[in-house]
Amino acid sequence: MRFRVRWNRTRIALTLGAFWLAVLFGLLLWRTPHQLPSQRFTESPPIQLTQGWQYRWGNSPVKENGVPVWTQEDGSNSAWQPFQVPGKIEVPKGKNIAWLRVKLPPGQWQYPSLDRRGIPYLEAYLDSQLIEKFAVVNGSNQLKLLNPYWFLIPLDANFVGKTLYFKLHVTNQEHIRVGTYRSVSLGSQRTLMQNLVQQNISKFVLGCFFTLIGLVAIGLSWQQKEWKSYFLFGILATVIGVFSILGNELTFLFFPLPRSLIIYTYFASFYLVPVVICLFFEQIFGRGYKGIVRRLWQVNLVCAMIAFTLLVIQLEYVKPINTFLQFSLLATIIILIVALKFSVRGNVEAKLFTAGFIIFCLLGIHDLLVGIKDLYNQQELYPWGMLVFILCLGLILERRFMEARVRLQAYSQELESKNATLERMDKLKDEFLANTSHELRTPLNGMIGIAESMIDGATGSLTEEQRTNLSMVVSSGRRLSHLINDILDFAKLKHKTIELQIKSVGIREVTDIVLRLSQPLLGQKPIQLINRIGMDIPPVKADENRVQQILYNLVGNAIKFTDKGVVEVSANVVNSCLEITVADRGIGIPETQLPRIFESFEQADGSTAREYGGTGLGLAITKQLVELHGGQIWVESTLGVGSRFTFTLPLSELSDQLVNLMTNHPKDRHVVAAAVKAKAEVIVTFNLKDFPQKSLEPFGVEAQHPDDFLLELCENCTASALLQIIK
Numbered sequence: 058m059r060f061r062v063r064w065n066r067t068r069i070a071l072t073l074g075a076f077w078l079a080v081l082f083g084l085l086l087w088r089t090p091h092q093l094p095s096q097r098f099t100e101s102p103p104i105q106l107t108q109g110w111q112y113r114w115g116n117s118p119v120k121e122n123g124v125p126v127w128t129q130e131d132g133s134n135s136a137w138q139p140f141q142v143p144g145k146i147e148v149p150k151g152k153n154i155a156w157l158r159v160k161l162p163p164g165q166w167q168y169p170s171l172d173r174r175g176i177p178y179l180e181a182y183l184d185s186q187l188i189e190k191f192a193v194v195n196g197s198n199q200l201k202l203l204n205p206y207w208f209l210i211p212l213d214a215n216f217v218g219k220t221l222y223f224k225l226h227v228t229n230q231e232h233i234r235v236g237t238y239r240s241v242s243l244g245s246q247r248t249l250m251q252n253l254v255q256q257n258i259s260k261f262v263l264g265c266f267f268t269l270i271g272l273v274a275i276g277l278s279w280q281q282k283e284w285k286s287y288f289l290f291g292i293l294a295t296v297i298g299v300f301s302i303l304g305n306e307l308t309f310l311f312f313p314l315p316r317s318l319i320i321y322t323y324f325a326s327f328y329l330v331p332v333v334i335c336l337f338f339e340q341i342f343g344r345g346y347k348g349i350v351r352r353l354w355q356v357n358l359v360c361a362m363i364a365f366t367l368l369v370i371q372l373e374y375v376k377p378i379n380t381f382l383q384f385s386l387l388a389t390i391i392i393l394i395v396a397l398k399f400s401v402r403g404n405v406e407a408k409l410f411t412a413g414f415i416i417f418c419l420l421g422i423h424d425l426l427v428g429i430k431d432l433y434n435q436q437e438l439y440p441w442g443m444l445v446f447i448l449c450l451g452l453i454l455e456r457r458f459m460e461a462r463v464r465l466q467a468y469s470q471e472l473e474s475k476n477a478t479l480e481r482m483d484k485l486k487d488e489f490l491a492n493t494s495h496e497l498r499t500p501l502n503g504m505i506g507i508a509e510s511m512i513d514g515a516t517g518s519l520t521e522e523q524r525t526n527l528s529m530v531v532s533s534g535r536r537l538s539h540l541i542n543d544i545l546d547f548a549k550l551k552h553k554t555i556e557l558q559i560k561s562v563g564i565r566e567v568t569d570i571v572l573r574l575s576q577p578l579l580g581q582k583p584i585q586l587i588n589r590i591g592m593d594i595p596p597v598k599a600d601e602n603r604v605q606q607i608l609y610n611l612v613g614n615a616i617k618f619t620d621k622g623v624v625e626v627s628a629n630v631v632n633s634c635l636e637i638t639v640a641d642r643g644i645g646i647p648e649t650q651l652p653r654i655f656e657s658f659e660q661a662d663g664s665t666a667r668e669y670g671g672t673g674l675g676l677a678i679t680k681q682l683v684e685l686h687g688g689q690i691w692v693e694s695t696l697g698v699g700s701r702f703t704f705t706l707p708l709s710e711l712s713d714q715l716v717n718l719m720t721n722h723p724k725d726r727h728v729v730a731a732a733v734k735a736k737a738e739v740i741v742t743f744n745l746k747d748f749p750q751k752s753l754e755p756f757g758v759e760a761q762h763p764d765d766f767l768l769e770l771c772e773n774c775t776a777s778a779l780l781q782i783i784k
Contacts, residue, residue, distance in 0.1 A: 101164040103172075103244030103252065107236065109160050111137040112146055116154040117224075127156055128185040128222045143175070143236030148227045153194075155233060157223040159241075161216050166245040171210040171221070172253070174239035174306070178223040181210060188212070194226055208306060209249055257307045263440045264301030267447060271295030274454075286340050286457070290450055293333040297443050300326040321365075328361030331385040338392055341453065342399055342407065353388045360384045389418060406453045413449025417442035490544050498541055505534040532577070543674045546606075546682075557600040557685060561709040564597055564604070564637060565590040568626045571608040578616045586612070587625040590637075594628050597635050598709040603682050610675040611639040611702050619643035619699075634688065634705040646694040654692060655680040679704075 113136050117125035137158065140146055157176065173181065173189070181189040189210045193201050227233060235241065242249060271294030278287035302308055303323035335354030396414065399407030420442030508530045511519065519527070549555045565588065572586045608626070615624040622642035629636050646654060655676050683690045683704045690704035
């Protein structure tokens with residue numbers, strides 16, 4: 058037994074989500090070093106530096122060797138003021154530089170390091186030794202970030218009792234926050250690294266998950282009818298993912314990129330989040346009252362561009378962020394109001410959007426309030442709000458996809474049912490036409506026969522008026538009989554029940570018969586019917602009756618649409634086929650109608666049918682009969698000049714042999730006297746010199762010239778007679 062698994066997008070998303078969540082929880086279980094195997098010696102736990110902090114305003118003088126003077130002062134200098142960590146210091150107006158210092162406590166670590174994430178410093182000194190430089194201040198009093206940028210500062214093993222100094226740049230800042238966002242910790246490099254990973258791994262993994270989901274959605278959007286919804290969802294998930302990844306401290310560990318590039322990309326994605334949310338909301342639920350939703354994303358986009366420009370020019374993001382957050386808050390309130398309005402009406406998608414958006418906003422507000430209260434050491438919750446929001450949006454899209462799929466299946470079933478009904482009705486129609494045509498044929502043939510016998514005098518002499526009326530009866534009857542035959546042939550061709558009686562057929566002779574039968578169609582029209590097929594044209598492999606029908610239809614059409622002039626039939630050998638052309642000098646066919654001329658019940662236009670009559674079946678039947686023989690048919694026409702209908706039929710095997718013989722004896726044609734009109738089943742070659750003329754007189758051959766003799770011989774002799782002559 059074979060099992061097949063159909064991986065739709067829901068299962069793909071759930072699988073990816075389960076994978077990343079498994080990675081997330083696996084990494085969260087990665088504990089502190091005392092739970093890991095062996096250390097060389099027992100290490101002290103990390104120590105948070107919260108005691109003994111002092112600060113001082115201004116910039117330190119520098120000695121000739123580049124060492125700041127303040128790093129060599131004793132601890133009794135009254136210029137240093139104490140403060141509590143975690144905490145913040147208000148920056149006086151006009152102050153650009155501040156210094157912090159703290160004395161390091163004792164501890165035992167193999168590779169001692171300092172986690173300095175809680176201090177926004179420029180330079181770090183251990184006593185008078187420079188141990189880290191994060192940025193420099195240029196001539197316009199702006200920061201220039203240095204690379205590489207890392208959070209852990211390695212210390213010497215003999216750090217105990219030494220003092221840490223930090224130089225800070227405080228231009229355009231209202232407060233100096235120390236230990237609020239992250240604690241300033243001292244410990245082993247391994248333990249601090251592990252703590253850093255534990256604090257950031259969930260946000261990093263969620264960011265990767267959002268980005269992956271977004272890229273998959275963007276890729277799938279090009280295959281969907283509602284591609285804009287999937288595309289905007291993918292953009293939103295990707296932007297949120299990039300924002301979560303680049304706002305994560307592990308980014309500097311995994312992606313050693315320039316810090317300025319990371320900052321610009323981080324804030325660009327941050328500014329784009331509300332813009333894409335408004336766009337996605339508009340795509341799903343419409344523009345809202347008076348297009349207010351469209352105005353929201355436009356206003357947010359303008360604010361985002363202004364804020365990002367200020368960031369690039371001044372490397373200042375506090376004030377632009379505050380202004381941008383005000384507009385984003387307004388947009389959030391409006392979107393919630395519109396979403397709630399849709400939700401009250403019972404819209405399930407609006408309820409999903411509202412629920413996910415409210416959770417996202419509440420967790421974001423929680424983190425915002427935590428930041429306002431300087432409680433930064435708490436776990437951030439907004440990434441989980443993003444996860445809930447993204448999953449709700451994904452459910453909306455999946456719900457729409459499933460609804461569209463159900464509708465499509467319903468339409469497909471309805472279409473299949475209607476097609477089955479139409480096929481059944483079409484079959485009934487064909488059966489009705491066929492049965493009716495059969496029933497009409499017998500009395501119609503009787504009427505034609507009786508009328509013809511009366512014309513021939515079976516009931517006595519007739520007046521001229523009676524003969525004329527009876528001739529009209531016969532003509533109309535034959536026309537109706539021809540129509541019935543077309544309907545029957547059309548039904549047979551449609552159901553593929555026609556069987557061809559294939560044999561060698563002389564196309565010149567068949568053309569002669571057709572042109573003679575077509576003479577009554579001329580009426581009073583001054584039209585010449587000309588057979589330009591040469592005597593040397595070889596026979597074809599076809600059904601003689603059907604070839605007559607093909608030619609009769611084409612010649613009849615040519616006569617119908619020609620008022621005066623010539624209708625001629627010609628033929629040429631092309632490779633292993635014979636091309637037969639019926640040309641006229643009639644009204645022609647518009648070029649726009651040529652592709653449809655061979656379709657059933659089609660004529661050039663409605664006026665043609667009204668003026669010339671016909672059902673439009675003749676050319677359709679002709680095309681199918683030609684293709685049934687393995688040939689092709691096409692038309693060339695110029696409006697007002699005439700038309701040329703050309704069709705191909707395969708040459709018979711006998712024709713191939715004749716062509717070879719004629720090719721080998723180009724100057725001695727009378728050598729080849731072998732059923733040129735396809736009367737014989739074999740090729741017979743002889744020379745006229747071998748036969749006295751008197752011996753051929755019983756066969757009706759009287760010509761003296763060799764070529765005339767050959768033509769007359771083939772015209773009057775059957776295959777058996779030819780063989781008898783040779784014998």
